[in-house]
Amino acid sequence: MTFADTPLQMLLRRLELIVDLPEEDRQAVLALPHRTRTVEASTYLTREGDVPTVCGVLGTGFAYRQKLTGDGVRQIVALHIPGDALDMQHLFLDMADHSVQMLTRGEVAFIPRKDLQELINARPLVRQAVLSSILVEGSIFREWVLNVGRRDARTRLAHLLCEFASRMEAQGLSDGEGFELPITQEQLADAVGLTPVHVNRTLKSLEADGLITRNKRNIVFPSWERMRDVGDFNPRYLHLDRQLSAQVG
Amino acid sequence: MTFADTPLQMLLRRLELIVDLPEEDRQAVLALPHRTRTVEASTYLTREGDVPTVCGVLGTGFAYRQKLTGDGVRQIVALHIPGDALDMQHLFLDMADHSVQMLTRGEVAFIPRKDLQELINARPLVRQAVLSSILVEGSIFREWVLNVGRRDARTRLAHLLCEFASRMEAQGLSDGEGFELPITQEQLADAVGLTPVHVNRTLKSLEADGLITRNKRNIVFPSWERMRDVGDFNPRYLHLDRQLSAQVG
DNA sequence: CGCGAGATTGAAAGCATTCAAACTTTGTGG
DNA sequence: CCACAAAGTTTGAATGCTTTCAATCTCGCG
Incomplete structure (x- = not known):
């Protein structure tokens, strides 16, 4: 069923759960420059302290975000499913404050952060959808x-x-x-x-x-x-x- | 010192901690339609389930956000200090998923959500500053x-x-x-x-x-x-x- | 078949909670 | 300006949920 979709198609589906996008916006999302890779379980996509240059989008598989206390005790702060954007918080922050790691093997599309910034700057409805999904993620953190x-x-x-x-x-x-x-x-x-x-x-x-x-x-x-x-x-x-x-x- | 500032000036100061704004943008922020009120300690600014129409900005005093479990046990999920925007998450979400309450008496500027949306749509640098502050708030939630x-x-x-x-x-x-x-x-x-x-x-x-x-x-x-x-x-x-x-x- | 990661179980220990009561501070009215 | 009530802080003792430590079991895989 859904597993034939590309990561960007999964992302688009997610955004359209939030806002109806006109065809032009849909195309713009799908046309985002990116490279898709299959990554193994437990691969790090981001490490705390990294300077982010790309935003990952999960096409298949699962991932999570984690933080560590000073003495190395781990807390997972988010679980991610296909369609989730993994690094929206890196859109405007210049240093990763936590790590992102694959839970299973999966396909991830990496979009240069600059292109994503330009897309949301240029397209108000896409922007609204992305912003909304960031806000929903914040809501999930509060519930956690x-x-x-x-x-x-x-x-x-x-x-x-x-x-x-x-x-x-x-x-x-x-x-x-x-x-x-x-x-x-x-x-x-x-x-x-x-x-x-x-x-x-x-x-x-x-x-x-x-x-x-x-x-x-x-x-x-x-x-x-x-x-x-x-x-x-x-x-x-x-x-x-x-x-x-x-x-x- | 700072206590003579209006809530919008406090907000502007916060945004300029993040991004330098040109004079035009600064004026636009200060020109946001709003009404400022002094509210007493423990006043609710938002209740869970509300449909938000305004975004509050704290000029003086302190506030917090809270959620309740089904049996009424409370968790405070954020503390707010002067200059904090209290309802950025309501910019694009249509129902409050938590409550916001004053910790002390304080001054709050209420900005119609529509005007704030228009401002960030019209001004990329203000948008970047607001978005960044939303992302920082998300980071704080993760740390919590x-x-x-x-x-x-x-x-x-x-x-x-x-x-x-x-x-x-x-x-x-x-x-x-x-x-x-x-x-x-x-x-x-x-x-x-x-x-x-x-x-x-x-x-x-x-x-x-x-x-x-x-x-x-x-x-x-x-x-x-x-x-x-x-x-x-x-x-x-x-x-x-x-x-x-x-x-x- | 044997290794290794992950799941399961038991027993003891501990950090935090619960329940209660006393004490202190703050705000208000006489 | 004092008395009192209400709110908030402090303390003690008992309880308990969760952790810790250790060991055993299970299953997928080379």
Whole structure:
């Protein structure tokens, strides 16, 4: 289905979830200079301290962003799915404040930052779409602060799973029959601010309660409603509904 | 000193920390339609679920953003100081995903969102400055995820204090002799994801170790270096250095 | 078949929370 | 200007969620 699309097509699809673009803008997005590469799992796309020159767009596969404390403890601060722009924050900031790394093998299109800047300068609707997606990402960060700061382990994990499922579905990457979470329990632990051991126990507990079914890295929610409740999940912060009024001001 | 400035002047000062603006752009920022109000402590500027029509800019006083879990537990996700724009995320998102509330009494300029949109559409340099400040805010959120997710109580609190002090200083609101943190310990707890009781104990411990001096809500760091170390604080994520290369692409 | 990464489990320890109560400061009205 | 109420701070003791440490198990792969 979607896997035949190029990264730029995936990006375009994402932008059009936000704003309807006229044909001319669509073409301009697809015409962005770029080179596409297949990168292996755990490849670094950006390292903290780098001076960014390109913005990556994920066509297939998964990636994450991470930060480290001074003594090397890791916190994953974002998970990325196909269609996500990986470096919008580097559009106008001159030093990477965190690292971006591939979770799985995948295809990434690298767009020179200058070309992306020019595109959003030249095309107001594309700009609005890109800006909106940056703002949505900010909203997701805020929810993560809440998740990590104020929810217990079970709720926290369930919330992360709900968010992942919702985003996959919104991007058309889920058949509604569950999804694959291609992540180790250790990485999952780093994403929710827990230890791998406790993530393991919590996952088993969710499974024992019939809230999730696991098969390898594949997760199924027998009842989305129950998961939503257990995970205290309200998708509002994902802003998945179209931003209609924004288009008229 | 700075307290004679209007909110728009404070905003302009902030933007010019990021990008040098030509006189024309400066005038355009100052000419933004707005109304300025003095609002009392704990006044809501935005409530989660609101449809935003204005963007607030803090001229004096302090504010914060908060989210609630389903059972009403609060997490403060951002602290705002004079000069901060409070609602940039509402520029293109049509429903508030969190609340914004005054921490102290203060002056706020409310700018119709439409006028702000027009300004950034019309003026590339202002746009770059606003966009950069949005991206910096995103960077701060990531650091908060790390802070709340991976640092113990003492480090976490010290980190928050360091961040606050740094931002105040960058905006020219600190004399280098310490600063006022006009926040209750309960609010502080909600900002770092701890309980008020534990915040109290941790603060006392920092004080006992000579890392901070407290007098009412006034905080002094006897040694900035020691605080920086204890708080695992590296200001890189604040992107306080000028974004020079961004200006040339 | 054996290695190695990742998952799982058990037991002990610890950091932070919870519950309660006392104390201090601030603001207000008499 | 003092008294009182309300808000905020401080302290103690018990509890508990999560971590830590260690060991075992499982599965994909060379």
